[in-house]
Amino acid sequence: MADSEKISACVLVIGNEVLSGRTKDANLNWIASRCTEKGIQLAEARVIPDEEDVIVDAINECRQKYNYVFTTGGIGPTHDDITASCVAKAFGVKIERRKEAVELLETFIKKENLNEARLKMAEMPVGAELIYNPVSKAPGFRMNNVYVMAGVPSIMRAMFEGFSESLLSGEKVLSKSVACYLPEGAVAKGLSKIQQNHTRFDIGSYPFKISGKFGCTLVCRGTDEEELEIIISEISELIVELGGKPIDEDLVTPEDEKRPDDY
Amino acid sequence: MADSEKISACVLVIGNEVLSGRTKDANLNWIASRCTEKGIQLAEARVIPDEEDVIVDAINECRQKYNYVFTTGGIGPTHDDITASCVAKAFGVKIERRKEAVELLETFIKKENLNEARLKMAEMPVGAELIYNPVSKAPGFRMNNVYVMAGVPSIMRAMFEGFSESLLSGEKVLSKSVACYLPEGAVAKGLSKIQQNHTRFDIGSYPFKISGKFGCTLVCRGTDEEELEIIISEISELIVELGGKPIDEDLVTPEDEKRPDDY
The missing domain is CATH 3.30.70.600 (Ribosomal protein S10)
Incomplete structure (x- = not known):
């Protein structure tokens, strides 16, 4: 893509805790600034709840509309972490446990503690590319133009920095x-x-x-x-x-x- | 409406400055907490740019979908303040200068300084109800279920507190x-x-x-x-x-x- 074209992006903040007021989002402003620095135009941001239909619809709408979709939240080990399965559903693919992801988890978590819940963090849509997590190893993933990151700010930032070099840059504003x-x-x-x-x-x-x-x-x-x-x-x-x-x-x-x- | 029904709401944060990363939104978390306290379920929040089509579409989509839409930003005196005209367009009505609003401005701004730009702050969609602004007088407005507030946090909060008693309360979560x-x-x-x-x-x-x-x-x-x-x-x-x-x-x-x- 030529440098003069506009590159657009959307942020999806996923989490009931932000909508209930319990947690202040600490990711949007950081991603917005990084996008601006890179010549990517953040065109929209949405905060949505941990609800499958809402997440699937938002991902499908935004991945058509914008060059990039950056999601934060919902990729941990508990039952309320449903982002990975929602992305799979949005793309119409199955979810699978990835060997490389399990190996990454094993570098951080003792094998005897690697229970089913924690192994959920190694599951991602078929065809996804792992996003490296230097902080705690449990990876995010990229599915086409959708980048799925953790909600914890330190991890989200480290993930973003890891792949940001590969993002297209539009004309710098x-x-x-x-x-x-x-x-x-x-x-x-x-x-x-x-x-x-x-x-x-x-x-x-x-x-x-x-x-x-x-x-x-x-x-x-x-x-x-x-x-x-x-x-x-x-x-x-x-x-x-x-x-x-x-x-x-x-x-x-x-x-x-x-x-x-x-x- | 019965107390046991769910009352839903959506926040629209309007402003390029939030999407560029220049400004950190300081309103969403506050509104989210107040909604939770009142038994109103904040179902979604969006940050959108100062672009007419985007604002009009978001207002029309969200006012159908949710009981309440709360907007922040874009009601000042400068050319980039277009929220009032967008709400009028969304509702298919004209915008008019309201006498009561001009009188409110006159209590805060000397008559000789009340230029066309400042008088823009007295313009709102036909049929709108003024939202009182105890801080700086320039009012917000309510158009059906859409509450249009200032982006400046102190003013937004004062406006919200002013009308919050009139909002329906759902079953408290x-x-x-x-x-x-x-x-x-x-x-x-x-x-x-x-x-x-x-x-x-x-x-x-x-x-x-x-x-x-x-x-x-x-x-x-x-x-x-x-x-x-x-x-x-x-x-x-x-x-x-x-x-x-x-x-x-x-x-x-x-x-x-x-x-x-x-x-």
Whole structure:
């Protein structure tokens, strides 16, 4: 695939515990950042429950729609870990216990402790390729464009890093920001005009409040470096015109907690 | 609706900044917890980009599928805030500037600063009901079963608290947990049997590692208090049978960071 084509991806976070509020997902933001770095456009993310029909449907819908599907969760040894069998069902293939996977488990778990539950972690759809798990050996797997990873963040990250070199990279989306202590409502009109003149770019506005002062960070994203610089200059000029001062985005923190309503 | 019926909900997090990895969503977990407290079953969550077609389709799919749809993001004054017009399109109605909303804005923004961009925050689909924003006045709105809220967490929370009394409550899902310093793979078989004997309940297993010791928290969720106590007793007995000791779940932290692979 040519570098200039868009490569899209979707994340499926699988787990009742995220939907009940018990567990805060800690994977989506990390995968999103890694995709952006690689020029892969994360187009959607879904959190879905440990329910076979829902998982099968989501996998089938998303693997048609996007270049890559990254799933997290549901590949452990307990009865609520059903991701592998759901992926098999989605692809219409059987599930099988893989010798290489059992051997990997044996490097981490004493043979006498390798019970049926733990051996479940060596089961995957026929045709799947193992995803290496340097942390605890129990592998994930790739089935065509669907990458099935653990939900435990340290393991998920190690798995992703292991295969990320093999992912196609789209044209890298460059991002540049400029911030100012003007409220969003003041810059909105001028910013909208700049956006209209540069339709290949996405310009976003994100409010903040620091020490009681309202401001916003204006983020510009696109693939052409030269045009990106031009847009940032235009935004900076707009800020000056409005009586503000363009400041380095690093001086503001993009954490939601620091964002108020800053209309 | 009878109390015993299931009330379902879906969260739509709208914003490119979450998908690019720039911003960590800080709303989903909070809404999930509040839904659980109210007996509303959060069945799905999606993160989608600031793209009209995607937003319209997601709203139309989810409002049919679930009792409630809660959206966050995209209701500010800038060009990338398109949620209100997308909801109007999804419902096939026009968007209109609402007098009550303008009056609310006037209590917060000086009249001379109330430009077209800011007035956009007073526009909503014909037939919508305002959602009060005690933080910064710019209202959200409800269109049938779709609740449109700000993305800024403090505002979103205040909006949700304002209307949450009016939401239907389903039968409350009770949750009880017991933890132990046994790895998941050891309890899996017995736990699966307990699950099979109590099909109206969801039993989940969540690994952790504290000071180098592997363990798991076993979480049981369902609506019948008596049966819940029985299940927790059975799980506790299982732990003892396996040579472990049931411990209070509060002694372990459900944070993902503390979870290792604990097979």
